[in-house]
Amino acid sequence: MPRYYLTTAIDYVNSRPHLGTAYEKVCADVIARYKRLAGAQTWFVMGNDEHSQNVYKSATEQQLDPLAYCDQMDAIFQKTWHGLDLSYDDFIRTTQARHKAGVTELVRRVYDAGDIYEGVYEGWYCVGCEAFKPEKELVDGRCALHPQTAPQWIKEKNYFFRLSKYQKPLLELFTTNPGFFEPEARRNEQLRLLESGLEDISVSRAGQSWGIPLPWDPSSVVYVWFDALINYASAVGLGTDPGQFDTWWPADLHVIGKDITRFHTVIWPAMLMSAGLPLPRKVFAHGFMTVGGQRMSKSNPGTIVDPLEAAARRGVDPLRLYLVKEIVFGGDGDFAWDRFDERYNADLANNLGNLVSRTTAMAHQYRNGRLQPTGRGSDRLARIGDEIAHEYRQAMDALALHSGAAAAFRLIDATNEYIAAKAPWALAKNPDAADELTQVLFDAAEALRLAAVLLSPVIPGSSREILRRVGASGSDLNLDRDGRWRAEGERITVKAEGIWPRADTDRSRHVEHPKESAPPQPQPAAPAPAASAEPATGPDRITIDDFMKVDLRVARVLAAEKVPNSRKLVKLSIDVGTEQRTLVAGIAEAYEPDTLVGRTIVMVFNLKPAKLMGIESNGMVLAASPDGGKPTLVGFDQEVPPGTRVR
């Protein structure tokens, strides 16, 4: 069984976790869950970074023993992570004895390799970053990330690590192993810095008690960043458990933020090279998260979102889905409450949740909940299911988490289209179509089963519930076995309340934040005029969700004939990709039937059927219809295949 060891960055505990911190952990959790689903024996480690001077300062300010303070914060962090359904196997704290042992082991190896020497550090230090800052990195004399705090000028005895010695091996690592650091843009950035040369770095702080003492000079402690990086190795037994260390090291993946790439892709590999230890296989840097377009900052409280509060609004899985599906993994992303609600409605309430409810409700209405396949299932839907499972796997293996989630939703879209095309409610009226009806419902349940398996790393709890409702097992899922179309096996479906009730986005639009919502006010009889520059949301405007209810599709005209005794109407047979349909259009005055054949049109796909001059019309053709003038069909300037959605 392949093994997979992944980590997240460990967090300073001097402030509470916010949505940006949570974003990284959720993405790493999705990768861990995916690896388990794909059959790898997985070890997923998170942790807290406790030897920071800021932690020491916060503790002292609260008149707490630093360790007691760290214990309190540990409880807050792990409560948050449990609340987000994170499946970490281990949680390391850098004040633990095992970490101390790992750090001692690693710095001793580096020291023995002759890569540490004594010197005097004189220069700037940013307490916010807990990092030494070369003059050239300061902007107007301040750290770019902490412009409010003046950097300190420090002059003290320090031990230095010969980082400069590793410039060549690091360049070789970057050039011979491009997969070591992704995404590529970040990698190129770091490569240019590497090419411009490396300076030795200070790895100790003198005269401090909060930290891990250097084994050869206990009057100094290991500099917090050097200390912190070693957690990835000490968590799997460096210095304490050689057997465990050999099993799990090197790490397969470090998931980090793009602001700490230098530490992870230059300093950390150099430390390991010096210590004679294998390098991690991959470092992946995610982007920054903004809230409502603004950088998260303590000075702007509206931008600090508590992840548990965000999860409480619509549920933990909707939050996880938003973070994973709406943000390209590796790029920057934004969180906004109204957008969160919109995506919740579009993806979950109206789409996936609705499909689960409809499918199980019809299964119960027409087949008492039991679906036995007839053996004549939809080849097309099965093929789409298998293709999507393949695309999903490729995306997830490449850490394109957003694409993986989107692929699963394409299967849900295809299933909605399939149900609309097959119209089980119509089949139910035809005794000859009994088998077909059973099979259509089975196919829909099967597509939901497959989609739920693919989505299980992203929305684990909801996936289990969907699997239960469509009569499939949700435990010990395995991608090879469960992540493909399954044409056999009876399904005993469960009908229950909708999983995701629709969110009222019209009201929530004005409630920026649950905590900030104003006490209830008497409602004015008419909506007050909008005071902000926001576009008006009066009764004549619809939301994107309203619009998305209209399913517009491309279709091709296969045959056309005039409707007898009608001046305006023409009867069309059309190909909508998944099926053929008949519809009646009022365009006979503008188009000769013969000229319509082969033409590409746009139609409303999910319009209720209507009878016109005795012909059942299934859909409506879109045309520009000037008052008193002749209609002009909507068309495209390029070839578009039938069935394509228009939106």
Ligand SMILES: [Zn+2]
């Ligand atoms: Zn700083």
